[in-house]
Amino acid sequence: MISEDKYLKRVLLTSDVYAACLQHALTTEKEEVMGLLIGEVDEKKCISQISACVILHRSDKQPDRVEISPEQLCTASGYADELAHKLDKPMRVVGWYHSHPHITVWPSHVDVRTQVMYQMMDPLFVGIIFSVYQSDTGSTGNHVQVTCFQAYKAGSEYQRREIELVIENISIQRYNLESIASLPRILSQEEVQRHGGEGDDNIEDGLTWLHNDAFQTLALVHIVSKVAKPLCEDLDARLKSVNLRITELEKIKKKLLTEH
Structure with missing residues (x-):
């Protein structure tokens, strides 16, 4: 059961992680891509600080869904431990991201169910979606949208809750440069x-x-x-x-x- 009083109030995303995730999302307009987000969470203020990401290898490419295996989650947790030791601050897997090529930025019912599963393990786990390759009416440009969300139970069903997302402008960190490379x-x-x-x-x-x-x-x-x-x-x-x-x-x- 997801507690109503235990949800994120704000997510701070560093600009280099934003760039890495967006670069990943723009690599294909045929299938969704995904990855995991690493950072630290202020449990009292319910604020998440995302400062690294893990770009995941897809074993099965699908145009409308992504799957993160337990092995990938375990590997990302190990990487978070390495960063924690290197940066001398607590780091853990705090969320996931994926792309929506040619479709709306809002999470599908599958995305919401996936988010529910993660929040069962960590109530402050967050999801971020990058909607890419969308063009406004009469426009030929690529329109990018981003949303940050969690899930909550409304009656017998789960719904999405938008979370405030703030992009922090910082210089690119070496470990995020390695992820992009x-x-x-x-x-x-x-x-x-x-x-x-x-x-x-x-x-x-x-x-x-x-x-x-x-x-x-x-x-x-x-x-x-x-x-x-x-x-x-x-x-x-x-x-x-x-x-x-x-x-x-x-x-x-x-x-x-x-x-x-």
Whole structure:
């Protein structure tokens, strides 16, 4: 039973985690993607601070649902423990995120049921949805929407409750940069598994093998051209910007030292 007086009042999401989740959501407009959110929760104020994420490998691609296995949840918990030790502060899995390509940002009844399951284990667990590849009437642009929610029981059914979401602008952290950089590798692993991987070598029908291999190659080329290459260009631009800023600060420091 989900307690009515035990729910989140606010979620603080760092800008680098927001960028990582959105980048993941934009990698495909055909299926939903998902991941887990890591941070700390103020139990008294019921405020969640999300500062890291885990991009999950999908064993089964579906256009309208995602599933997080107990093994993935366990792995994410281990990663949270590592971050807690490294950052010297309490960290745990505090939520999950997934995408809604071409559909409304609001959670479906399946999403609400999934959220109920998580809240049974942790009343302050939260869900975030990124709605992508939506265009307003008469517009050709990609319209992105984000919602943060929990579930509560209304009569005999469960409903969604919107939670206030605040994006905190911070510089990108190394561990979140590593998560973003791992995205092409995870997507490539999904494609290899989807098209049979090493098992294709055992297919007797040469045309079937050639067909599967061709589609896998096309998918991998798409990942390189549409995900990996733009990602590298973006990170390179960030690096140049940071180096320029360092140079400017060194000049200011030198000037101040000279004046004093």
